[in-house]
Amino acid sequence: xxxxxxxxxxxxxxxxxxxxxxxxxxxxxxxxxxxxxxxxxxxxxxxxxxxxxxxxxxxxxxxxxxxxxxxxxxxxxxxxxxxxxxxxxxxxxxxxxxxxxxxxxxxxxxxxxxxxxxxxxxxxxxxxxxxxxxxxxxxxxxxxxxxxxxxxxxxxxxxxxxxxxxxxxxxxxxxxxxxxxxxxxxxxxxxxxxxxxxxxxxxxxxxxxxxxxxxxxxxxxxxxxxxxxxxxxxxxxxxxxxxxxxxxxxxxxxxxxxxxxxxxxxxxxxxxxxxxxxxxxxxxxxxxxxxxxxxxxxxxxxxxxxxxxxxxxxxxxxxxxxxx
Amino acid sequence: xxxxxxxxxxxxxxxxxxxxxxxxxxxxxxxxxxxxxxxxxxxxxxxxxxxxxxxxxxxxxxxxxxxxxxxxxxxxxxxxxxxxxxxxxxxxxxxxxxxxxxxxxxxxxxxxxxxxxxxxxxxxxxxxxxxxxxxxxxxxxxxxxxxxxxxxxxxxxxxxxxxxxxxxxxxxxxxxxxxxxxxxxxxxxxxxxxxxxxxxxxxxxxxxxxxxxxxxxxxxxxxxxxxxxxxxxxxxxxxxxxxxxxxxxxxxxxxxxxxxxxxxxxxxxxxxxxxxxxxxxxxxxxxxxxxxxxxxxxxxxxxxxxxxxxxxxxxxxxxxxxxx
Numbered sequence: 010x011x012x013x014x015x016x017x018x019x020x021x022x023x024x025x026x027x028x029x030x031x032x033x034x035x036x037x038x039x040x041x042x043x044x045x046x047x048x049x050x051x052x053x054x055x056x057x058x059x060x061x062x063x064x065x066x067x068x069x070x071x072x073x074x075x076x077x078x079x080x081x082x083x084x085x086x087x088x089x090x091x092x093x094x095x096x097x098x099x100x101x102x103x104x105x106x107x108x109x110x111x112x113x114x115x116x117x118x119x120x121x122x123x124x125x126x127x128x129x130x131x132x133x134x135x136x137x138x139x140x141x142x143x144x145x146x147x148x149x150x151x152x153x154x155x156x157x158x159x160x161x162x163x164x165x166x167x168x169x170x171x172x173x174x175x176x177x178x179x180x181x182x183x184x185x186x187x188x189x190x191x192x193x194x195x196x197x198x199x200x201x202x203x204x205x206x207x208x209x210x211x212x213x214x215x216x217x218x219x220x221x222x223x224x225x226x227x228x229x230x231x232x233x234x235x236x237x238x239x240x241x242x243x244x245x246x247x248x249x250x251x252x253x254x255x256x257x258x259x260x261x262x263x264x265x266x267x268x269x270x271x272x273x274x275x276x277x278x279x280x281x282x283x284x285x286x287x288x289x290x291x292x293x294x295x296x297x298x299x300x301x302x303x304x305x306x307x308x309x310x311x312x313x314x315x316x317x318x319x320x321x322x323x324x325x326x327x328x329x330x331x332x333x
Numbered sequence: 334x335x336x337x338x339x340x341x342x343x344x345x346x347x348x349x350x351x352x353x354x355x356x357x358x359x360x361x362x363x364x365x366x367x368x369x370x371x372x373x374x375x376x377x378x379x380x381x382x383x384x385x386x387x388x389x390x391x392x393x394x395x396x397x398x399x400x401x402x403x404x405x406x407x408x409x410x411x412x413x414x415x416x417x418x419x420x421x422x423x424x425x426x427x428x429x430x431x432x433x434x435x436x437x438x439x440x441x442x443x444x445x446x447x448x449x450x451x452x453x454x455x456x457x458x459x460x461x462x463x464x465x466x467x468x469x470x471x472x473x474x475x476x477x478x479x480x481x482x483x484x485x486x487x488x489x490x491x492x493x494x495x496x497x498x499x500x501x502x503x504x505x506x507x508x509x510x511x512x513x514x515x516x517x518x519x520x521x522x523x524x525x526x527x528x529x530x531x532x533x534x535x536x537x538x539x540x541x542x543x544x545x546x547x548x549x550x551x552x553x554x555x556x557x558x559x560x561x562x563x564x565x566x567x568x569x570x571x572x573x574x575x576x577x578x579x580x581x582x583x584x585x586x587x588x589x590x591x592x593x594x595x596x597x598x599x600x601x602x603x604x605x606x607x608x609x610x611x612x613x614x615x616x617x618x619x620x621x622x623x624x625x626x627x628x629x630x631x632x633x634x635x636x637x638x639x640x641x642x643x644x645x646x647x648x649x650x651x652x653x654x655x656x657x
Contacts, residue, residue, distance in 0.1 A: 110415040113414060114478055125467050128464070140452070143449050147442065154359055236396075
């Protein structure tokens with residue numbers, strides 16, 4: 010089995026060689042720009058890993074792996090417009106560096122480019138691969154729309170939230186692994202099990218992210234603690250707290266949610282205090298472990314030599330056991 | 334041969350049956366909305382016509398024909414955001430009825446839907462069809478970007494303009510016909526000749542549109558005469574006039590182009606007067622006939638019974654001979 014870090018390096022080299030036409034420059038330069046901002050290249054590396062797992066030639070999966078990275082960055086380019094985000098990976102976003110029209114149109118062109126890259130598979134699996142890719146793309150669009158609609162709502166329930174993160178984040182992980190498996194020659198049932206593994210792992214990973222935002226060590230986590238609390242982001246923790254809070258806790262929580270001017274540290278401390286009283290961390294960790302278990306169950310059923318399943322288990326552990 | 338009007342009716346019936354998921358409503362309702370605004374359904378009907386021309390079963394081309402209509406409306410939805418357009422076919426645009434974020438994301442989802450519809454062809458032609466579709470989509474994005482860049486430029490030359498309208502408008506007509514031909518079982522050379530026919534006809538049609546804006550009978554043409562002049566739109570006529578105008582004419586033309594406050598009728602009369610002095614209409618008609626000739630030459634070489642070529646000629650004539 011090839012190591013994930015080697016595959017990530019391999020993807021970076023392939024990305025360096027991926028060029029676009031010179032003209033029109035305002036269409037193609039933003040594509041090269043956003044792809045140059047870096048990132049862990051986890052998704053494309055996982056596509057290669059899935060191919061490798063089933064004995065496929067990693068070289069044959071490079072263009073589809075790039076397709077996933079280009080597609081992912083297309084969604085980031087459009088999401089950044091919608092979120093009015095000034096920065097992406099510490100650099101100016103495309104709609105700020107150029108303008109919103111450029112970001113809309115470059116994103117559209119990126120989606121076409123990702124389709125072209127994904128088409129670079131043998132005829133025998135072309136339809137299967139493209140069907141998975143299109144379903145994944147639909148899921149990501151639906152997830153983003155549901156996430157945006159949550160901003161206007163105060164009655165979001167846990168099941169809606171789990172469905173949103175499944176669509177917005179997890180199906181792309183599942184779809185990526187499934188496409189890699191198909192290219193690697195996996196049987197349809199095994200490709201589907203790897204999809205289930207990826208989707209459930211993706212949900213668990215997002216729940217962990219929600220927990221880390223409040224309970225993570227800022228030095229190890231690399232983000233400001235309580236960022237979600239400050240921005241009233243509807244995470245698993247907040248939705249669960251709104252569900253469980255009674256009387257004084259409910260009053261306090263809503264007071265902080267509606268306050269226009271506040272001391273940032275004071276708000277984080279107060280809301281975390283309510284979370285602690287309600288044992289929100291325990292609920293969130295239970296949910297996370299529930300999805301991780303589903304991921305591992307799917308994995309157990311994949312028809313692969315045990316040491317390859319073990320490799321996947323270790324990968325999942327490395328994603329989920331980030332120190333708090 | 335089926336009549337074009339029957340094929341347009343056939344498309345309208347198929348569009349009525351094309352449904353999208355109920356949820357998330359802000360993702361799918363705008364798609365149904367923009368598709369319900371009408372239009373001539375010329376592109377999808379032409380895809381069916383091309384299939385029929387080569388003896389293909391029109392029924393087998395319906396989903397790809399819908400793909401072209403959905404793709405075209407996706408580009409309109411995003412173009413309307415970029416152009417800040419309040420109306421589309423006399424109705425409120427999606428970004429006005431909902432908001433820009435909804436229009437961005439619904440457009441993205443529409444593009445995925447158009448890919449899914451286009452995939453509904455036999456395996457034997459899937460790659461060929463998708464390659465043409467992707468190349469067409471790239472061309473349309475490039476054309477829109479070049480068109481937007483023209484607004485900031487005062488040195489656009491005729492060749493750049495012709496390339497822009499080729500990409501923005503004509504390749505979609507060519508690609509549509511080519512895909513229909515492939516589905517109908519045309520030989521690759523014939524499919525390519527039909528593409529050349531469509532692209533050159535599309536350019537001729539756009540040049541005619543430029544001419545009609547100034548010299549068309551408003552009652553027959555259905556648009557305000559001089560709309561392009563009022564908005565300083567860089568059409569073939571304006572670019573040619575800027576190229577040919579000397580001394581006093583150049584001064585007058587630039588005066589009208591830079592004037593912030595003006596009487597609309599006065600500006601249209603003055604600029605049309607300059608066009609007349611420079612015989613711009615003659616140049617534009619020559620260019621239009623030049624591309625129409627190229628279209629007819631490609632048509633002459635298609636390996637089809639003469640009466641079918643004649644059918645295509647009559648269609649081209651009906652597009653180009655709109656009464657002035």
